[in-house]
Amino acid sequence: MSETIVAIASPPGMGAVSVIRLSGMRAFEIAVSVMRGGILPKPRRVGLRSIEDETGRVIDEGLLVTFKGPGSYTGENVVEFTGHGGIMVTRRVLERFVEAGAAPAGPGEFTQRAFMNGRMDLTQAEAVMDLISAQTSMALRSANEQLDGRLGRTCEAIRAKLLGTTAHMEAFIDFPEEDIDPQVGEVLCKTLLELSTSIAGLLATADQGRILREGVRTVIFGKPNVGKSSLLNRLLGYQRAIVSSREGTTRDTIEEVVNLRGIPLRLIDTAGVRDSSDEIEREGIAMTHGQVARADLVLVIRDLSECLVESAKVNIPDGARKLDILNKSDLEDTSWAEVKGLRISCESGDGFDDLESAIAELLSLDEAHWGDHSVAVNARHQACLTRAQSSLTRAIASLRGGDDPEITALDLREALTAVGEIAGIVDTEEILGEIFSNFCIGK
Ligand SMILES: Nc1nc2c(ncn2[C@@H]2O[C@H](COP(=O)(O)OP(=O)(O)OP(=O)(O)O)[C@@H](O)[C@H]2O)c(=O)[nH]1
Numbered sequence: 001m002s003e004t005i006v007a008i009a010s011p012p013g014m015g016a017v018s019v020i021r022l023s024g025m026r027a028f029e030i031a032v033s034v035m036r037g038g039i040l041p042k043p044r045r046v047g048l049r050s051i052e053d054e055t056g057r058v059i060d061e062g063l064l065v066t067f068k069g070p071g072s073y074t075g076e077n078v079v080e081f082t083g084h085g086g087i088m089v090t091r092r093v094l095e096r097f098v099e100a101g102a103a104p105a106g107p108g109e110f111t112q113r114a115f116m117n118g119r120m121d122l123t124q125a126e127a128v129m130d131l132i133s134a135q136t137s138m139a140l141r142s143a144n145e146q147l148d149g150r151l152g153r154t155c156e157a158i159r160a161k162l163l164g165t166t167a168h169m170e171a172f173i174d175f176p177e178e179d180i181d182p183q184v185g186e187v188l189c190k191t192l193l194e195l196s197t198s199i200a201g202l203l204a205t206a207d208q209g210r211i212l213r214e215g216v217r218t219v220i221f222g223k224p225n226v227g228k229s230s231l232l233n234r235l236l237g238y239q240r241a242i243v244s245s246r247e248g249t250t251r252d253t254i255e256e257v258v259n260l261r262g263i264p265l266r267l268i269d270t271a272g273v274r275d276s277s278d279e280i281e282r283e284g285i286a287m288t289h290g291q292v293a294r295a296d297l298v299l300v301i302r303d304l305s306e307c308l309v310e311s312a313k314v315n316i317p318d319g320a321r322k323l324d325i326l327n328k329s330d331l332e333d334t335s336w337a338e339v340k341g342l343r344i345s346c347e348s349g350d351g352f353d354d355l356e357s358a359i360a361e362l363l364s365l366d367e368a369h370w371g372d373h374s375v376a377v378n379a380r381h382q383a384c385l386t387r388a389q390s391s392l393t394r395a396i397a398s399l400r401g402g403d404d405p406e407i408t409a410l411d412l413r414e415a416l417t418a419v420g421e422i423a424g425i426v427d428t429e430e431i432l433g434e435i436f437s438n439f440c441i442g443k
């Protein structure tokens with residue numbers, strides 16, 4: 001932690017500008033040692049400065065700004081140099097800082113330091129990553145709420161109540177000759193039940209959290225040639241998958257995320273399902289079934305250009321939510337005349353407004369509906385909450401059963417630890433490595 005770290009904070013490649021960031025005790029000193037003139041701008045003021053190589057030749061000229069710890073992103077002294085966005089020039093500036101004594105930063109190390117220095121809790125640190133990777137307006141809003149500390153505060157309120165109850169239980173352990181007054185026991189039980197309800201409420205947002213972060217797993221399913229790849233391409237707005245009149249064109253599954261009215265849909269185009277003697281095609285079909293088993297939504301496509309009897313010959317999977325779609329409305333066979341259904345044409349684009357509405361409605365995922373639940377837990381929070389919930393359930397049972405208060409207190413302590421881990425309050429060395437390794441370098 002005592003090392004001063006450096007990284008390119010802007011995306012790799014060419015751009016108008018690039019940002020190189022330093023953080024640590026020696027950040028100012030290192031910046032001065034490679035800067036022409038050797039005088040830093042005042043903290044939080046921008047100055048035009050040149051970075052020189054060891055012979056005094058200018059590598060790049062740009063804007064330099066300093067932030068004095070603890071009032072900085074990381075809580076340490078921070079220097080940011082905004083230079084020209086070329087690959088070579090940026091790398092040379094980075095190398096120059098390393099020559100002057102800075103260590104290259106690992107993924108997420110700046111944010112990890114911010115957490116270590118108490119600038120944010122763990123849920124906020126995770127929200128930084130969610131914010132960067134948000135692909136829709138809803139995901140962005142949810143990340144911003146979390147960054148603002150909403151989830152952390154909710155968990156802290158749960159923890160505070162739990163701590164009070166645990167302290168109460170432990171007081172009984174200290175005076176073993178006294179039984180728990182039944183009235184007091186009832187009050188404690190009531191508090192624990194309330195906490196259990198709050199935790200259940202948070203756990204219920206896990207699906208929404210996964211969808212915001214990863215998208216609704218939407219599998220496009222049907223017989224060969226019905227227009228599955230055409231649907232993927234049209235929803236994406238470009239030719240991502242090969243489309244051909246030959247049956248069995250798609251072999252591998254193809255995944256792309258589209259933004260449908262603010263909802264991220266992770267569209268998965270699959271191999272058409274039929275009896276096939278071709279080994280590779282059979283493998284593709286097996287993958288299709290695997291995808292269906294993990295889907296949040298299955299779009300079942302049928303082809304209006306073939307006669308109705310033919311089209312019914314497909315096994316429609318059970319389980320996930322599904323939407324029946326009738327494609328090729330421009331070539332509709334007369335046998336479909338009596339059949340109601342959502343008609344689209346991937347050729348002309350007819351019916352796509354209705355299709356989008358139907359998907360949004362099926363998922364109840366329009367922005368208005370999601371507005372109220374802006375906290376959405378991720379898989380790590382979910383695991384902690386599930387542990388907390390089962391400890392609480394045990395504590396409630398042992399309190400009601402009149403067990404030794406020590407047993408109840410033990411379960412409560414476990415619940416406390418689990419809830420504390422969410423915001424990073426307890427000792428969480430190993431989970432930190434796990435979380436921050438998913439970050440990009442420079443953040
Ligand atoms: N007229 C018309 N043709 C369509 C429509 N949608 C797809 N097609 C055509 O149908 C054929 C099959 O389309 P694909 O999108 O490749 O079908 P697929 O379901 O992905 O087929 P596989 O990958 O073989 O399972 C192509 O020739 C498309 O141009 C449509 O709405 N109208």
Ligand SMILES: [Mg+2]
Pocket residue numbers: 228229230241242243249250269270272
């Ligand atoms: Mg296809």
